[in-house]
Amino acid sequence: MDKVRVGIIGAGKIARNHAKVGFPAAKAEVVAAADINEAALNALGDEFGIAQRYTDWKDLVARDDIDAVSVALPPFLHAPATLDALKAGKHVLCEKPMSCTVAEAEAMVQAAKEADRKLMVYYRRRLLNATQKAKAIIESGALGTVYFARTAGYRFRGRPNIDMKNLSPWFNDPAKAGGGVLFDLGGYALDQLCYLLGWPALKSVCAQTYREIDREATEKRGFNVDEFVVGMIRFRNGATAWLEGASAVNMDPRQAGGTKLFGDKAGLDAGSMTLYKPDAEGQMQAETIDVPPQEQGANHSAICVEFVNAILKDRPLTVCTGEEGLYVQRILCGMQESAEKGCEVEV
Ligand SMILES: NC(=O)c1ccc[n+]([C@@H]2O[C@H](COP(=O)([O-])OP(=O)(O)OC[C@H]3O[C@@H](n4cnc5c(N)ncnc54)[C@H](O)[C@@H]3O)[C@@H](O)[C@H]2O)c1
Incomplete structure (x- = not known):
């Protein structure tokens, strides 16, 4: 072919x-x-x-x-x-x-x-140059053992079909979308985070979701999904991860914090691409990591390029496999179940 x-x-x-x-x-x-x-x-x-x-x-x-x-x-x-x-x-x-x-x-x-x-x-955050660079740093062992990771992203007012008029109404129907910000933005964030962590075996998740801002008015406009999620994942290796996501929140999205990895040798802010570690005197040293420039949207095309090349060369996919999608789905659905039941759930 x-x-x-x-x-x-x-x-x-x-x-x-x-x-x-x-x-x-x-x-x-x-x-x-x-x-x-x-x-x-x-x-x-x-x-x-x-x-x-x-x-x-x-x-x-x-x-x-x-x-x-x-x-x-x-x-x-x-x-x-x-x-x-x-x-x-x-x-x-x-x-x-x-x-x-x-x-x-x-x-x-x-x-x-x-x-x-x-x-x-199609979890396109995976093929951002910054994600790839962060993965290489983690694999080099520079962070040591990563025992905690967190990812947080907010839209101040970014509810589909409420604040973002160009998106379809199905985004706000749980039967069609699966969930709100947890499924929509949480999926990208968790895929990126768990890729960086190397897909450690999952143990349990705990989460809470909210729909609080202009609730009555937005409900009348068909908004029936979560707009804020906070959740934690426990991995079998003892590490934990934290997720915070908002499609509407009264907080500055620029301060949400992005994705950060905490290791025993160094920590990496995978948003600003800064590596934090102690110098010889134990004082904090902050090193900015160079990331090759990437045109906006290039990670979109990179997904299709990988898909097509894997077919042409008849080789396995290197990223965003069905198995990895399933892993992320276990977290999304586990967090949703945890929020509904109000307790930690095994995944
Ligand atoms: N990867 C990304 O960056 C990204 C960005 C936005 C959306 N998405 C995802 O892409 C998917 C589509 O989102 P969208 O914004 O394009 O939605 P959309 O509503 O604009 O498009 C969906 C299309 O599906 C069609 N459709 C519905 N039922 C159908 C059926 N039974 N048979 C055939 N067609 C049917 C609709 O008519 C519509 O044209 C969603 O899963 C969304 O989460 C991904």
Whole structure:
């Protein structure tokens, strides 16, 4: 195979990014698209010259001349579309979050194994140059044993379809989105954090979610998901990690703090890319780490490039595998369960 032929399932906002940036960068050919909304389907098809258009993704995956699909649907449809595509022998690049439940994510991983096809999850923070640099520093042993990590990101007012008008209403329906900020922004953050930690075996999680700001008014506008999450993960190796995420909060997002790793030899602020360690006198030394510049959005295309190259070279994916997506899904769903039950849950 010298070219990968792709079908895009879902013709909404992020699908445009796949068609415009990701697959062209990967030198793949987008030959088909599917969406139940014909206007959206035709808009995407016309803009990117996609000739084959379907209102049912089953017709798209049935085509013999398509090697792979990207699934750019709301989360509750990620599993059904992915399973149909894998069963039809297509490789799948699935948008985040991988699914709404752990059982769905497990079924996706199992189906990929059975079909011997690639399954990749679009957690694009992974291919930021800063994330890659942080990973190299951790692997060099410079931090020593990392016993704690934390990740925190806020939007001051960034609730989909409430404050951010360009996003679809399904983001605020738990049955379609799986959850609110935990599933949406928490997925990226946890994927990055657990990648940096090397996917240690999970023990338990504990979390609380909130929907407090303008609650009555936003509920009337269909906002029915969490807007703030705080959670902790216990790993079997004794390390812990902390997550804080907000799509609305009365705090300065610039002070949320980003991702930080605490080791016994040094600590790394993976946002400012600063390494903290003691000098010979035990005083704090702060070393700024150089990160190669990266064009905005380049991590988007890097995901598609990796997906397509793995197919062309018939080699395993190096990042964002289905198994890693499943690991993140266990945390997301565990945190959601913990918040509902008000107690720590095993994962
Ligand atoms: N990786 C990223 O940076 C990023 C950014 C934004 C969104 N996302 C994710 O991408 C996915 C899609 O988000 P979006 O903002 O593009 O949503 P969107 O609402 O703009 O697009 C979803 C499309 O799916 C279509 N659809 C719904 N039900 C369908 C069905 N049964 N069959 C076929 N088509 C159907 C809709 O008509 C719509 O066009 C979500 O999982 C979201 O979390 C990822």
